[in-house]
Amino acid sequence: MYDVERVRADFPILSREVNGVPLVYLDNAATSQKPAPVIAALVDYYERHNANVHRGAHALAVEATTAYEEARAKVAAFINAPSPENVIFVRNTTEAINLVAGAWAAERLRPGDRIVSTEIEHHSNLVPWQHAARTSGAELRLLAMADDYTLDLSDLDALLSANARLVALTHSSNVLGTITPVKAITDAARRAGARVLVDGAQSVPHLPVDVQDIGCDFLAFSGHKMLGPMGVGALYVSPDAMEEMGPFLRGGEMVLEVTYADASWAPPPMKFEAGTPNVADAIALGAAVDYLGALGMANVREHEIALTAYALERFRELEEAETYGPADLSIRGGVVSFSLGGVHPHDISQALDSCGVAIRAGHHCAMPLVRSRLNVPATARASFYLYNTEAEVDALVSALKRTLEYFGDADVRKPR
Ligand code: PLP
Numbered sequence: 001m002y003d004v005e006r007v008r009a010d011f012p013i014l015s016r017e018v019n020g021v022p023l024v025y026l027d028n029a030a031t032s033q034k035p036a037p038v039i040a041a042l043v044d045y046y047e048r049h050n051a052n053v054h055r056g057a058h059a060l061a062v063e064a065t066t067a068y069e070e071a072r073a074k075v076a077a078f079i080n081a082p083s084p085e086n087v088i089f090v091r092n093t094t095e096a097i098n099l100v101a102g103a104w105a106a107e108r109l110r111p112g113d114r115i116v117s118t119e120i121e122h123h124s125n126l127v128p129w130q131h132a133a134r135t136s137g138a139e140l141r142l143l144a145m146a147d148d149y150t151l152d153l154s155d156l157d158a159l160l161s162a163n164a165r166l167v168a169l170t171h172s173s174n175v176l177g178t179i180t181p182v183k184a185i186t187d188a189a190r191r192a193g194a195r196v197l198v199d200g201a202q203s204v205p206h207l208p209v210d211v212q213d214i215g216c217d218f219l220a221f222s223g224h225k226m227l228g229p230m231g232v233g234a235l236y237v238s239p240d241a242m243e244e245m246g247p248f249l250r251g252g253e254m255v256l257e258v259t260y261a262d263a264s265w266a267p268p269p270m271k272f273e274a275g276t277p278n279v280a281d282a283i284a285l286g287a288a289v290d291y292l293g294a295l296g297m298a299n300v301r302e303h304e305i306a307l308t309a310y311a312l313e314r315f316r317e318l319e320e321a322e323t324y325g326p327a328d329l330s331i332r333g334g335v336v337s338f339s340l341g342g343v344h345p346h347d348i349s350q351a352l353d354s355c356g357v358a359i360r361a362g363h364h365c366a367m368p369l370v371r372s373r374l375n376v377p378a379t380a381r382a383s384f385y386l387y388n389t390e391a392e393v394d395a396l397v398s399a400l401k402r403t404l405e406y407f408g409d410a411d412v413r414k415p416r
Contacts, residue, residue, distance in 0.1 A: 029383035071286030096220030096235035111137030171203035177335035232281035334384035
């Protein structure tokens with residue numbers, strides 16, 4: 001039985017107050033809070049083991065290197081990568097995707113090739129492909145969003161038919177919560193000879209993700225959204241795709257031999273980790289993965305489905321609210337984006353903050369989706385995680401009711 005109160009007790013920040021009331025943290029799609037074991041791993045590293053990795057023979061260097069590589073093995077096991085060598089530590093999802101754009105796409109794409117992405121991407125999985133298309137002469141085409149906020153797959157085979165080399169899609173939308181059928185899309189891409197990059201920023205923290213089951217070539221995700229520290233993330237690369245990648249950054253630690261005239265590369269993953277890596281944060285990400293593993297990702301997912309169902313039920317009391325996301329909760333993460341009549345999302349967010357409720361307002365780094373497909377300048381967004389409770393959803397809805405009272409009827413119109 002999932003005991004959310006026991007989970008909450010592990011997160012020191014959840015017991016603080018904001019504006020004189022208990023914090024209700026519902027901005028988890030932006031970043032997650034950190035449990036005590038993750039914070040302790042950071043402190044332990046700096047108090048006892050700090051040294052540079054992969055270069056010293058002294059005790060601290062060996063300890064730091066061992067812990068860093070153990071963290072890589074934990075992250076690899078968490079996503080069922082065939083080997084730790086298939087996991088490259090990066091700063092975040094954005095850097096992971098840029099690594100693929102710089103190290104794979106820049107080497108492989110030719111004029112006339114095609115990159116397929118979707119209309120529901122975060123800027124991090126759109127802007128690098130716009131650039132890759134521009135610099136290589138490839139064409140960027142997008143799978144459309146259907147009216148029910150899922151991907152419209154009717155065009156998929158046609159989009160894949162002409163020289164598609166890469167499909168880059170999100171596993172779970174940070175705006176809509178939509179969980180995409182990555183396995184079916186990967187199967188279709190494989191048949192067409194295209195590689196597949198999955199943006200796992202909003203899936204790896206929230207549901208079981210198995211890269212071998214999906215069959216993708218790349219999976220990008222951020223540590224900070226899955227209880228780990230900011231400044232570390234990971235890129236999974238399949239063994240086949242790894243063979244096709246040149247270096248991303250060049251310098252220390254990614255080389256095998258260097259002369260004054262030339263250099264050769266270390267085997268992966270070192271080939272892609274030039275310079276001193278973010279050792280402490282990687283080790284703490286390992287602690288986060290331990291924590292998530294102990295809870296069980298299926299349990300986390302179940303908890304979030306129940307909470308989202310409860311939230312959507314309670315939102316029905318708000319006549320002025322419009323929510324954006326699939327009705328089918330089996331394909332929806334714990335994200336509820338919404339409008340509230342004519343009240344600007346930034347005003348909603350500020351009003352909620354005065355009640356201790358933290359949500360996000362804006363375009364959520366998905367400007368084309370919000371502006372051109374949802375046809376609003378911005379939305380408010382509540383996003384849940386493994387420590388959120390029904391009582392917190394109640395606090396959200398009460399605060400929204402107070403917001404509506406405050407802004408009054410004059411400002412509140414149901415959006416057309
Ligand atoms: N992709 C998605 C779906 C996201 O939600 C985010 C962050 O919100 C990112 C990519 C970028 O993550 P980061 O800022 O950690 O690089």
